[in-house]
Amino acid sequence: MALTRIWSAFIIIAIAVAGFKFFAVDDNQQIFTQMVIGKNGDSLKVKDIAMNKANPSLVAAFDSQQRVAMGSLIYKKDGDRIVGVKPLKVNGIIETCKDAVNLCIGLIGIMALFMGFMSIAERAGGVRFLSRIIGPFFSKIFPGVPKDHPAHGHMMMNFSANLLGLDNAATPFGIKAMESLQEINPQKEKASDAQIMFLCLHASGLTLIPVSIIALRAGAGAKNATDIFVPCMIATFAATIAALLIVSLKQRIRLFQPVVLLWILGLSSLVGLLVWYLTTLDKSALEFFSGSFGNGLLLTILFLIILGGLYRKIDIFSAFIDGAKGGFETAVRIIPYLVGMLVAISMLRTSGAFDYVIEGMKNLFSSVGTDTRFVDGLPTALVRPFSGGAARGMMADTMTTFGADSFAGRLSCVLQGSSDTTFYVIAVYFGAVNIKNTRYTVGPMLLADLVGIITSISLAYIFFG
Numbered sequence: 379m380a381l382t383r384i385w386s387a388f389i390i391i392a393i394a395v396a397g398f399k400f401f402a403v404d405d406n407q408q409i410f411t412q413m414v415i416g417k418n419g420d421s422l423k424v425k426d427i428a429m430n431k432a433n434p435s436l437v438a439a440f441d442s443q444q445r446v447a448m449g450s451l452i453y454k455k456d457g458d459r460i461v462g463v464k465p466l467k468v469n470g471i472i473e474t475c476k477d478a479v480n481l482c483i484g485l486i487g488i489m490a491l492f493m494g495f496m497s498i499a500e501r502a503g504g505v506r507f508l509s510r511i512i513g514p515f516f517s518k519i520f521p522g523v524p525k526d527h528p529a530h531g532h533m534m535m536n537f538s539a540n541l542l543g544l545d546n547a548a549t550p551f552g553i554k555a556m557e558s559l560q561e562i563n564p565q566k567e568k569a570s571d572a573q574i575m576f577l578c579l580h581a582s583g584l585t586l587i588p589v590s591i592i593a594l595r596a597g598a599g600a601k602n603a604t605d606i607f608v609p610c611m612i613a614t615f616a617a618t619i620a621a622l623l624i625v626s627l628k629q630r631i632r633l634f635q636p637v638v639l640l641w642i643l644g645l646s647s648l649v650g651l652l653v654w655y656l657t658t659l660d661k662s663a664l665e666f667f668s669g670s671f672g673n674g675l676l677l678t679i680l681f682l683i684i685l686g687g688l689y690r691k692i693d694i695f696s697a698f699i700d701g702a703k704g705g706f707e708t709a710v711r712i713i714p715y716l717v718g719m720l721v722a723i724s725m726l727r728t729s730g731a732f733d734y735v736i737e738g739m740k741n742l743f744s745s746v747g748t749d750t751r752f753v754d755g756l757p758t759a760l761v762r763p764f765s766g767g768a769a770r771g772m773m774a775d776t777m778t779t780f781g782a783d784s785f786a787g788r789l790s791c792v793l794q795g796s797s798d799t800t801f802y803v804i805a806v807y808f809g810a811v812n813i814k815n816t817r818y819t820v821g822p823m824l825l826a827d828l829v830g831i832i833t834s835i836s837l838a839y840i841f842f843g
Contacts, residue, residue, distance in 0.1 A: 381804060381816045385722050392725035399730060413728045416470035427460050466728070467771060474724040478717040482709050485549065489705030492550035495683050496532070497701025498694055502686035505531035515641040519622070519631055520572045522562070529558035533576055539676075541584055547676055552580055553708055553810045560811040568815040569808065575625045577807055578822045582618040582830070583798035585610075591791050594774055600782035609837040610795030611653050615646075617797050617830030624822040708810050715809030719801055723764040732760060752835050754780060755789035759831045762793065763800035763824065770794065789838040796830035 396409045412420070454461050469477060499505050508531035509516075516523065516530045523529050532555035539548035555576060563570040569577075588610045596603035626633050633639075659667060687694040726732065740753045755776055762769040776790040800823045808816055 381820060384801075384820060385718065388722040388726045391731055392722070392729040395731045395734065396725075396729040409729070412466055412470055413725055414470050415472050416466050416468075416728060417473050418466060418469045420466040467775075468724055468727045468768065470728060471721055471724060474720050475717055478720045479713060482713045482716060485712075486706055486709040488547075489550045489553070489709045490702035491705070492547055493554060493705035493708070494698035494700075494702035495680055496535075496551070496554050497704075498687045498692070498697045499531075499683045500528060500701075501692045501697045502683065502690045504683060504686050505535075507531075508534055514637050518635055518638045519626065519633075520575060521631065522570060522572045523559065524562070527558070527562070529555055529562070529572070532558050536580060537584070540580065548580075549806070550705060552576075552807060556807050556811050557708075560813075567813060569813050569817050569819055571629050573811075573813070574817060574819045574822075575629065577803065577819060578621040578625050578826060579618060580807075581798045581800050581803045581823045582614065582621040582826050583796070584614050584618040585795065588791075588795040591773070591795050594770070595777070595782055595791060598774065598777040598782035598787070600777075600787075602783075605841070606788055606791045606795070608653065608657060609792045609834065609841050611649075612837060613792055613796035613830050613834040615649065616833040617826045620829035621822060621826035624825050628818060628822065711812070712806050712809040715805040716802075719805035720765070723768075723801065726764075727761070727768065732757065735760065751785050752789055752838065754786035755793060755838075756831075758790040759793040759796075759827075759834070762797055763827055765802065766799040769799070785838065785842055788842050789834065792834040792838055793831060796834045797827045800824060800827060 392413070396413055399409050452465070468474075496505070505528045506526060509526050509528060512530050512534045513526055516533065517525055520530070520533075532551060536548055536551040536555050539551055556573060559570060559573045559576065560566065563573065588607065591606065591610065592603050595606065623633070625631075633642075656667065684694065687697065736753065736757055739756065740750055743750045743753060758769050758772040758776060761772050773790045773794045777784075777787040780786040782788075800820075804816060804819065804823070808814075808819075
């Protein structure tokens with residue numbers, strides 16, 4: 379029910395804000411059009427001023443150039459008038475529906491491939507072997523999952539892929555984990571405690587190397603594209619621990635047990651040592667490591683799965699085909715969930731509701747005398763739970779506007795790496811197993827996101843002043 383209320387609130391707020399802007403703000407007469415049929419990159423005319431009434435500095439700027447960018451608007455000269463246009467940075471409802479379907483179509487091949495290999499691993503006994511290794515730890519934080527259940531292995535594969543930044547592999551492994559947990563879920567339309575714990579840990583987005591963020595910083599001209607690496611790692615680790623603590627408290631799971639503490643401390647030590655090692659590498663060595671290590675490890679896993687299948691003398695290709703069919707069916711099944719969520723998010727963004735939130739926060743912190751530099755980086759954090767692509771665009775826009783090495787530019791990168799796309803994850807993973815009642819899943823996920831945001835802001839001030 380919580381997700382239903384949030385989804386409904388998104389649509390109601392978006393339409394209410396759009397209605398207000400249409401009737402109360404003179405330069406937003408195209409708001410309804412852009413919400414329904416607008417396309418990303420369209421230029422919308424929002425200002426039309428006579429040359430003799432325009433800002434003198436704006437008029438003077440046209441002496442040397444044909445178009446002038448001021449703030450979020452681009453001004454063009456049209457005879458004795460100046461026309462201001464604002465580029466639309468998101469698709470409207472119709473295009474978003476197409477985007478959702480295209481996204482699912484793009485997932486079909488990836489889902490088919492990795493679920494096919496997962497099917498081989500299951501028949502060869504590899505998933506159960508992994509379950510036995512991780513079982514002592516997972517049995518404590520997933521008490522409802524039987525010992526040595528395949529779900530343990532599936533979840534471990536998902537967490538490992540996330541840690542290495544292998545997004546393409548993480549989603550199929552994660553959906554397979556949800557399907558395994560659904561098999562032992564007594565109420566098929568209601569999320570189980572184990573599914574909630576898994577999804578909250580997954581959505582905290584623990585990633586070792588933020589490869590895409592480093593690449594975008596390098597493209598934006600950053601002097602040291604990897605300077606956000608350590609803050610990103612600390613922020614996402616804090617969000618993951620917060621998710622674990624919040625859900626454990628809700629489910630009354632005792633974390634202060636020797637097995638749990640040893641695993642957490644052991645993993646934290648390994649991650650810490652790896653982070654220390656990576657900080658000793660120069661930019662080119664780090665980029666080589668990040669590109670080769672994760673992908674090399676993935677290929678090694680696929681190689682071992684095939685060897686395991688041959689050793690067990692199973693029909694490898696038949697097992698692959700059976701698993702791949704399931705991947706195709708799953709990718710198609712999530713389309714309605716993804717369409718519904720992405721359309722609501724699109725409406726919220728195209729209506730301008732996010733802009734009001736940002737301005738409100740900036741005014742609030744200004745009024746109490748707080749440093750407001752961090753507010754310029756917040757759009758990335760606010761959009762991140764809804765859309766990874768939109769957040770990436772916000773991050774790039776922040777670096778373009780303020781500079782890649784500015785405080786806001788660096789902060790937006792740390793915020794991008796501190797969590798995952800909460801509502802997208804909910805739509806895809808619960809949609810894959812037809813869960814309609816998500817119970818209290820959204821609350822802990824958003825609280826973990828908040829911890830990641832606060833940690834990111836604090837680290838930005840510590841590392842970048």
